[in-house]
Each structure stands twice: as C-alpha cells, then as structure tokens.
Amino acid sequence: MVDASLYLGDCREQLRMLPAESVDLVVTSPPYADSRSTTYGGVKPDDYVEWFLPVSAELSRVLKPTGTFVLNIKEKVVNGERHTYVIELILAMRQQGWLWTEEFIWHKKNSYPGKWPNRFRDSWERLLQFNKDRKFHMYQDEVMVPMGDWAERRLKKLSHTDNMRDPSKVGSGFGKRVANWIGRDKAYPTNVLHMATETKNRNHSAVFPDDLPKWFIKLFTQPGDCVLDPFMGSGTTVKVALQMRRNAIGMEILPEYFQLAQDSVDAARISSGQLALLENKDRPLGNSSPKIRVSTRISLNRWDIEPKR
Amino acid sequence: MVDASLYLGDCREQLRMLPAESVDLVVTSPPYADSRSTTYGGVKPDDYVEWFLPVSAELSRVLKPTGTFVLNIKEKVVNGERHTYVIELILAMRQQGWLWTEEFIWHKKNSYPGKWPNRFRDSWERLLQFNKDRKFHMYQDEVMVPMGDWAERRLKKLSHTDNMRDPSKVGSGFGKRVANWIGRDKAYPTNVLHMATETKNRNHSAVFPDDLPKWFIKLFTQPGDCVLDPFMGSGTTVKVALQMRRNAIGMEILPEYFQLAQDSVDAARISSGQLALLENKDRPLGNSSPKIRVSTRISLNRWDIEPKR
DNA sequence: GTTCCGCATGAATCGATAG
DNA sequence: ACTATCGATTCATGCGGAA
Numbered sequence: 001m002v003d004a005s006l007y008l009g010d011c012r013e014q015l016r017m018l019p020a021e022s023v024d025l026v027v028t029s030p031p032y033a034d035s036r037s038t039t040y041g042g043v044k045p046d047d048y049v050e051w052f053l054p055v056s057a058e059l060s061r062v063l064k065p066t067g068t069f070v071l072n073i074k075e076k077v078v079n080g081e082r083h084t085y086v087i088e089l090i091l092a093m094r095q096q097g098w099l100w101t102e103e104f105i106w107h108k109k110n111s112y113p114g115k116w117p118n119r120f121r122d123s124w125e126r127l128l129q130f131n132k133d134r135k136f137h138m139y140q141d142e143v144m145v146p147m148g149d150w151a152e153r154r155l156k157k158l159s160h161t162d163n164m165r166d167p168s169k170v171g172s173g174f175g176k177r178v179a180n181w182i183g184r185d186k187a188y189p190t191n192v193l194h195m196a197t198e199t200k201n202r203n204h205s206a207v208f209p210d211d212l213p214k215w216f217i218k219l220f221t222q223p224g225d226c227v228l229d230p231f232m233g234s235g236t237t238v239k240v241a242l243q244m245r246r247n248a249i250g251m252e253i254l255p256e257y258f259q260l261a262q263d264s265v266d267a268a269r270i271s272s273g274q275l276a277l278l279e280n281k282d283r284p285l286g287n288s289s290p291k292i293r294v295s296t297r298i299s300l301n302r303w304d305i306e307p308k309r
Numbered sequence: 310m311v312d313a314s315l316y317l318g319d320c321r322e323q324l325r326m327l328p329a330e331s332v333d334l335v336v337t338s339p340p341y342a343d344s345r346s347t348t349y350g351g352v353k354p355d356d357y358v359e360w361f362l363p364v365s366a367e368l369s370r371v372l373k374p375t376g377t378f379v380l381n382i383k384e385k386v387v388n389g390e391r392h393t394y395v396i397e398l399i400l401a402m403r404q405q406g407w408l409w410t411e412e413f414i415w416h417k418k419n420s421y422p423g424k425w426p427n428r429f430r431d432s433w434e435r436l437l438q439f440n441k442d443r444k445f446h447m448y449q450d451e452v453m454v455p456m457g458d459w460a461e462r463r464l465k466k467l468s469h470t471d472n473m474r475d476p477s478k479v480g481s482g483f484g485k486r487v488a489n490w491i492g493r494d495k496a497y498p499t500n501v502l503h504m505a506t507e508t509k510n511r512n513h514s515a516v517f518p519d520d521l522p523k524w525f526i527k528l529f530t531q532p533g534d535c536v537l538d539p540f541m542g543s544g545t546t547v548k549v550a551l552q553m554r555r556n557a558i559g560m561e562i563l564p565e566y567f568q569l570a571q572d573s574v575d576a577a578r579i580s581s582g583q584l585a586l587l588e589n590k591d592r593p594l595g596n597s598s599p600k601i602r603v604s605t606r607i608s609l610n611r612w613d614i615e616p617k618r
Numbered sequence: 619g620t621t622c623c624g625c626a627t628g629a630a631t632c633g634a635t636a637g
Numbered sequence: 638a639c640t641a642t643c644g645a646t647t648c649a650t651g652c653g654g655a656a
Contacts, residue, residue: 079443080408080410080443081408081409081410081443082409082410082411082412084399084400084403084409087396087399087400088400090393090396091393091396091397094393099389099390100390100391100393101389101390101391101427101428102391102428103391105414105416105433105501107414107416107501111499115449115497117447118410118443118444118445118447119410119411119500120449120497120498120499120500121497121498121499121500122499122500123499123500123501124414124499124500124501134388134389134390134427136427138426138427140426140429188424188429188430189429189430190420190429190430190431190432190433191428191429191430191431191432191433192414192416192432192433
C-alpha cells in the first residue's frame with residue numbers, strides 16, 4: 001500500500017505543508033532558465049540562482065538526513081557562451097549547507113539536431129547529487145549491470161539501431177530485471193548514464209524517460225520510502241515511484257500538467273491493481289483494497305498571481 | 310616542414326618567452342589538485358584556482374584572437390564531496406576575460422575500476438573550451454562521423470512529408486531544403502566524446518589517448534598552425550600535433566617526463582621522415598631535409614627552487 | 619512472431635530583422 | 638544600444654503499420 005499526494009500550486013508554497021525530514025529522495029527537473037516563460041514568469045538566466053534558492057531551502061527542510069536530492073539541470077547558451085547560473089547555483093547551495101556529493105552525466109543519445117558555426121549539438125545534461133550529510137542511504141546492488149563476454153559482445157554492437165532499442169543493453173545499464181543476470185558477472189555502473197529523451201509525449205515538452213527517475217529511485221530508496229518531485233510536470237517521477245512501491249509526492253503549478261500527472265497516477269494505480277491481482281493469483285481473490293491511495297490538494301496560492309516583471 | 314619546441318621548466322616562466330598571439334590552440338591536462346605533489350609544490354584543492362590563474366593569464370596572452378583553449382580537468386572528491394575548484398576556476402577565468410564557450414564531456418569508456426560505499430566509478434572528465442573572442446576558427450567538417458542507418462533508408466526515397474513538412478506548424482523539424490540531405494552519409498558530432506583511456510603507458514600516470522588531442526587539433530587548427538601544451542607530460546599532444554603537420558610547443562617541469570616527451574617527438578620525427586619518403590616516392594629521392602625540426606630549451610628557473618610553503 | 623520501413627518530433631542555437 | 642520574434646539548420650528514436 002503506497003500513497004500519492006499531488007499538489008496543484010507553486011512548490012515554494014506547497015513545500016511548507018510537508019513535515020520536516022519526511023522525504024527520502026527528491027528527484028526533479030525544474031524549468032530551465034528562459035523556458036516555459038509564460039508560466040514561471042520566464043526566469044532570466046541572471047535571476048535563476050535567486051529564484052531557485054528558496055526551493056532548495058525548503059527541500060533541505062523536508063529531506064531526511066539520510067536522504068538525497070538529485071537535480072537535473074543544464075545551462076543554456078547566452079551570447080555564444082555557456083551561462084554560469086548552474087555552477088553558481090552549486091556554490092550557493094553549498095552555502096545553504098548542502099553537500100555536493102556527485103555529478104552524474106546524462107548522455108542524451110538523441111539530442112536535438114542543428115548546426116551552428118561555433119558549436120555542436122548539446123547531448124548531455126547534469127544530474128547533480130546533493131546530500132545533507134556525508135552518510136546517506138545508497139543501495140548500489142540494485143542498479144548493477146551485466147558484464148562479461150556475453151554482455152560485452154552485445155555492447156559492442158551498439159552501432160546498430162535495433163540493438164539499442166532495449167535500454168538494458170546500453171552502456172551504464174538500467175537493466176530492469178537484475179534477476180535475469182543471476183549467474184552472470186555483474187558490475188557496478190558508473191556516473192555516466194546513457195538514455196534517450198522521450199519524443200512520443202506530445203503533451204509536455206520536457207519529459208525525461210522513465211528509466212531516469214527509476215534508476216535513482218532504485219539507487220537511493222527502498223519500497224515504502226517517500227519520493228518527492230516539486231516540479232513534476234507530467235508526473236513521470238511520481239508514476240515511476242508508485243510503480244516501484246514508493247510513496248510519492250508531486251507538485252505542479254500548471255493545471256494542464258497537473259491534470260496529465262493525475263491521469264498518469266490513475267493509470268499507475270490501475271496497473272498496480274492488475275499487478276496485485278497477478279501477484280495474488282494463487283491466493284483467494286476477494287475484497288482486495290486498492291494498492292494506491294491518491295489525495296489531491298489544490299492550493300489557491302498560485303505563483304502566476306504574483307505581479308509579473 | 311613543422312617545428313617542435315620543447316621547454317624544460319615551469320610553464321609559468323617558459324610561457325613568457327613566447328610572443329603574444331602566436332598560438333592557435335592550447336590543449337592541456339594540468340596536474341590535478343593534490344597529485345604530482347612533489348613537483349608543483351603540492352597544489353592543495355583550496356589553492357588550485359590561485360595557482361592556475363597566472364598560467365591562464367599567460368595563455369591568454371600567447372593565444373591568437375581566433376584561437377581556442379581546451380582544458381581537460383576534473384574535480385576530485387574531498388571529504389565525500391566534489392570539490393568546487395573547477396567551477397570556481399571557470400568563474401575566475403571569465404573574470405580574466407575568457408569566454409566559457411562550451412563544456413565537452415570525455416566519457417572514459419574504460420574507467421578505473423573500484424568500489425566505494427557512497428559513489429560509483431568516475432568515468433567522465435570535463436573538456437572546457439575557452440575563447441578570447443566569440444569568433445574563432447572551427448573546422449567542423451574535419452570531425453564528422455558516420456550517420457546512423459536512419460539516413461540510408463530515409464534518403465533512398467524522399468518521403469512525402471519531407472517535402473511537405475510545414476515549417477509554420479511547430480517551428481522545429483525538417484524544413485523544405487531536403488536537397489541538403491541528398492548524398493549525405495556523415496553527421497556532425499556532439500559535445501560528448503567517447504574514448505577509452507590509454508593503459509599502455511606506465512611511465513606517466515595520467516595520459517589521455519592520442520585521439521583526444523587529435524580530435525581537437527582537427528577541429529580547431531589547420532596544418533601549419535601552432536599547438537601548445539604547457540603541461541605536456543609524456544608529450545601526447547606534441548606528438549600528435551607533429552604527426553598532423555602542426556607546429557608544436559610543449560612544456561614540462563619534470564625531467565623524467567620531459568625525456569619521455571623528447572623520445573616521443575623523436576619517434577614522430579622518424580615516422581614523419583618515413584611518411585615523407587612515402588609521399589615522395591614518385592619524386593627523386595635525395596637530400597630531403599628533415600620534416601620536423603626540434604629545438605629544446607632548458608631553463609634553470611625551476612619552480613621547485615622557490616621556497617615551499 | 620519477426621523484421622523492416624515510414625514518419626513525427628524534440629529543455630537548441632545563430633543571425634537577421636523588426637520594435 | 639538593447640530586446641523580442643522568426644527563419645534556417647539538423648538527426649536519433651520510438652511507434653505503428655506493412656511485408
């Protein structure tokens with residue numbers, strides 16, 4: 001039995017409603033600078049750090065001392081230069097007390113196309129790992145990847161498109177069923193993750209693939225733990241968390257995206273029910289309670305009510 | 310005919326001997342913090358920025374306005390955290406007037422094995438691209454890579470929508486100029502480089518593979534241009550530059566590494582002579598002058614003579 | 619059931635043009 | 638001078654339908 005709580009509203013308001021030290025993992029991908037300008041007030045690159053710090057302060061409050069914060073972000077190009085707001089944010093968050101434990105690289109295999117005289121396609125993003133304490137929960141065995149001759153032969157054929165269809169065969173892993181590899185040699189992954197972006201979702205412009213939150217949820221939480229995404233968008237993180245039997249909290253300011261997330265959670269709940277039936281198929285069927293309970297809280301303290309600059 | 314100049318000594322001294330705006334490309338991998346501690350005074354992570362800024366200042370002086378500086382660097386872990394000296398260095402170099410044009414990722418496919426309780430193997434490094442001006446030389450066609458199977462099928466028969474795709478619809482995607490694609494079999498690369506580390510060389514601890522400097526030399530210089538590596542180590546950059554008919558300048562403070570670099574350049578010269586013979590095989594042999602001229606300058610102004618703190 | 623092919627689409631960036 | 642909008646450029650992926 002796991003819970004999902006979805007909040008409609010500005011996460012800087014909604015986060016105050018959460019009790020301190022109640023979350024095991026935060027995985028989120030906040031709106032990047034200058035994007036989604038109509039909804040988030042169009043945060044200017046120069047204002048980004050100032051805009052984000054109140055959020056990270058609240059996240060520090062709600063996160064357990066053993067918990068982890070994974071921040072997906074990438075700086076944009078301004079005047080031919082990479083802007084510095086991301087690295088400035090790292091420094092500022094350390095001033096807030098965060099530990100900058102690690103930086104994972106998300107290698108986006110299908111990056112946006114284009115040609116420019118002075119740069120190539122940008123095909124990676126940062127996955128910044130922050131912690132409150134040097135001691136945090138990490139379940140490394142959950143994300144081991146297959147190794148050995150058999151796997152290496154497969155990995156060598158990566159050039160062929162068909163072999164890349166299954167994410168479990170690619171580079172750093174994301175194998176779904178580690179059980180399948182019992183008897184094979186397994187190895188720990190690295191801090192480089194190879195995954196394609198999601199292109200099929202037409203409703204939300206910036207969805208990351210399910211495997212991305214899935215990997216971090218496996219790595220940093222156990223079933224029954226609590227996962228939070230304060231910028232849930234269409235709800236990928238919440239959906240995946242529920243599927244993995246973690247409690248989930250999601251927040252979103254835009255009603256359209258909030259609706260998508262609700263639908264997504266509904267689907268996960270139904271799917272979870274089916275899973276429950278399958279799991280119980282050798283036990284007597286009957287009054288099985290729903291596996292996921294969803295509560296939706298809608299706040300009127302909308303961010304976009306504030307005066308725009 | 311290309312030249313190689315090797316300087317034995319501290320690059321902060323040696324760089325002063327170079328004329329201003331004479332170098333087309335700097336590619337280097339400076340000693341990381343806390344490593345090689347006996348030579349450069351054992352740079353502490355906290356002192357790294359202060360230590361490096363005089364070097365980058367000199368590099369700015371000797372670099373042509375159209376030139377590029379590629380800095381291979383990675384922060385180490387200190388007290389369970391990624392240290393911030395690299396991102397602080399970026400900010401400080403911008404204060405010096407450098408433009409932080411791009412950050413490439415070097416994905417080290419065969420990263421050093423190991424296991425730690427709270428982190429995975431580090432399998433990537435930063436390749437920071439700095440420029441003096443927004444306009445710089447970049448020869449993108451030199452580093453194109455084969456395209457995926459996608460192209461063959463697609464270009465075999467131009468699809469209906471390729472001709473019809475309405476640019477006004479989304480603003481993204483293929484426009485009308487399908488003609489650009491006819492006969493195309495190569496694509497421009499991205500800012501993620503996949504290269505294995507060099508394992509053969511036991512004499513120098515941190516050698517990067519030949520392909521790494523080769524890629525940047527192809528991308529940012531033409532034959533006859535000048536490539537500089539102020540921390541040449543065993544001389545990989547210089548060797549590769551000579552093989553590619555670029556003039557090369559290398560500096561190294563440690564006599565042992567300097568010797569390795571000299572040997573490496575000798576080998577490149579010999580190899581170059583053989584190449585010359587092959588190139589001239591249909592021309593009369595004879596008093597062919599050596600293709601590479603090497604001058605070695607040894608300075609007595611050794612850094613380690615300065616008082617240690 | 620495979621395999622193959624057609625096809626839409628995406629956290630982009632630059633330079634020129636317009637207010 | 639400084640900012641907003643627009644056109645041009647580019648390619649890997651997953652889905653669905655066909656062989």
